[in-house]
Amino acid sequence: MASAFSATAKFAQPLPLNTTSSARSQDKLSPPALFDPFRTSSSAATSPFLGSTRQLLCKSNRPLSHRRSSSSSAVVAISDVKQKKPKSSSNLLITKEEGLELYEDMVLGRSFEDMCAQMYYRGKMFGFVHLYNGQEAVSTGFIKLLTKDDSVVSTYRDHVHALSKGVPARAVMSELFGKTTGCCRGQGGSMHMFSKEHNVLGGFAFIGEGIPVATGAAFTSKYKREVLKEPNSDHVTLAFFGDGTCNNGQFFECLNMAALWKLPIVFVVENNLWAIGMSHLRATSDPQIYKKGPAFGMPGVHVDGMDVLKVREVAKEAIGRARRGEGPTLVECETYRFRGHSLADPDELRDPAEKAHYAARDPISQLKTYMFENKLVNESELKAIDKKIDELVEEAVEFADESPVPDRSQLLENVFADPKGFGIGPDGRYRCEDPKFTQGTAQV
């Protein structure tokens, strides 16, 4: 079984800037502080951030059933359960159906991104393309727990978030090819995946600028329940962003507002340790991002982002909190991107040993192993899924290839929701009434 707990030599060094040095020793761990924002003990949660969840384990083995008695043990219990050989299938974290769903979603993400790389090098898509290989566990672990009405906000690394949320692969691929059948009619591109139907609110090119939008979506959910008195409005918003964003002002401003008003939002940090070429440790005074949650009055959780089951357990808790109106959660998922920052990134700065370490913890392989060992599926079922996904992705490429490129007349549509915003022309008519307007040849 691929160990989820192998620490890397790279991260065993103590962090020179960590001032909370009192609990550097690893036998004194207290994850309870992770979930309790009001705990003020300084010894809480000060284990060094070593890129391995083993360090965050509480020594006591708490069984899964006692999880609710102390909200802190969610992270603990997961690793415990995974280490034990389950005696009966009721101890498993997932059912067979769920397992297949998770597997399919992760394989879809992986195949799609691999196909993107191929297409990019063949000159079918252009610009900045940021691939998600290696991080699938985070997207699948969280988004598969959402309903269609819940919202997802992402960054430029958003293809897989859109796919997990339900946007058809052909729509995403078309968008990447810049065709008019893309989910944004070819006007957004790789970094701007939007879907009103599936409540994917983007796709943002500047880091951090999606977080306030996510906060706004969560605000709407609360507003609908409390002002508009819609009783079933408990929609949750997930905001995905990276470690680099966690040094940005918008992040902190939104943590404050979300906690202040108890907005139904989960802040998911996909900490892949690198912001293009800037190592997280070189950019951040206190690299333990989850600790920033309690500073604002919300729980902060660290979870192994290469393990979809662990992510899913934490996600259940965080999304449940938000849905019940208990407020936001900050979840830090330690994960890794197997490729460079984007397809234009030569990726020379990262240590091959680090890459190898995480490659060995490939989330898809880990899930496969888990399912085999617990006799949930057999080889042929997974192969069938692999084949199905391959065909799906091939079909998406074909569809995108055959789709038309946008016409000139599409240029000026969608600039304004109300095209009267283009104003009144010299002849007294609204510009948008000009027949040349739709042809895209009118001068605005």
Add this chain to the structure above:
Amino acid sequence: MATVFQGLGATAAITAAANPLDSNKLLLSSRRSFPGKKTSLVVVRSDGSLNLNTGSSAGARRLDQLVTNAVATKADAAAASSASKPGHELLLFEALREGLEEEMDRDNRVCVMGEDVGHYGGSYKVTRGLADKFGDLRVLDTPIAENAFTGMGIGAAMTGLRPIVEGMNMGFLLLAFNQISNNCGMLHYTSGGQFTIPIVIRGPGGVGRQLGAEHSQRLESYFQSIPGIQMVACSTPYNAKGLMKAAIRSENPVILFEHVLLYNLKERIPDEEYICNLEEAEMVRPGEHITILTYSRMRYHVMQAAKTLVNKGYDPEVIDIRSLKPFDLHTIGNSVKKTHRVLIVEECMRTGGIGASLTAAINENFIDYLDAPIMCLSSQDVPTPYAGTLEEFTIVQPAQIVTAVEQLCQ
């Protein structure tokens, strides 16, 4: 600066207010009927006669009548307002509040967010009383995080609400530039039309009374290039309420520029509901000799200069462009075609301001109708100084406007 109607035969009608800026009584402007709305158009011509249901106020008038009626007199005002109900008098900030309150009553998705808008009532009292009436969630007091709460407003607008984001001073919205430029303006387009952003961003800007450089900024020049947004500037209680309501009802993101020194203007506005068209300019004073284009506070400097000009025998046509983006090229064009001379008076900086864009637009579209180059009077390219005398020199004063008109009309 008390204004006195000297040399004009008509009685001066100055509505009582301590602020000298509102000493110019305003004509009811002609307006297009708002599509779908049953509003009757009332046009008050400067000779005091009333025309109903005319689309524009362009028309020949005899020159001699103008001298005595450079601005509307009390008699005119009475005549105008008797065409509809008597109306009620209020100050500009109250007009904004009235518009806001009516829209919040009408649609419960309309909400306000900003610093000190709730319990404090707004730093210029535009939202006073609204938090008590609508609750703390609908009139949301935000922490001091412009970028984040503007973005929050955008996210809320994308998901079904109709927020109004108040910048305590427009200058503070520089901190929200990321959200306004990238998200507010662009998301409708980059999402392929899937998400609309019916947000209104409003606040006071402009040069005040010795507020210092950072509180005296004119952000319309910075925002004007952002595709996908509309910008309007209000200048009277009438158009403040009308533009506020129109902006809230619009599906486009609208930035409404108010001016710090105009909040205490008093005017009588109609009791019945009305909306001002977001894309139209307002004819303030029809004339024959020269077109003066202006907006916001400079309108009052222009009208003051107009009195002097009229005494000297000139007949300026004054248009408050109101819509800073897009420009109402119809009203402006008709005026240029009539007078053949254009003077732009604005409070923006010389470089890259609204006047600069307007000059380019008029040159592009109406070059054949111009008898003289367009002159643009703007503020100096200087951070607004604190000292009162220096501050006066930074912005355009009525005397400069008079000189400019005389120069252009040679």
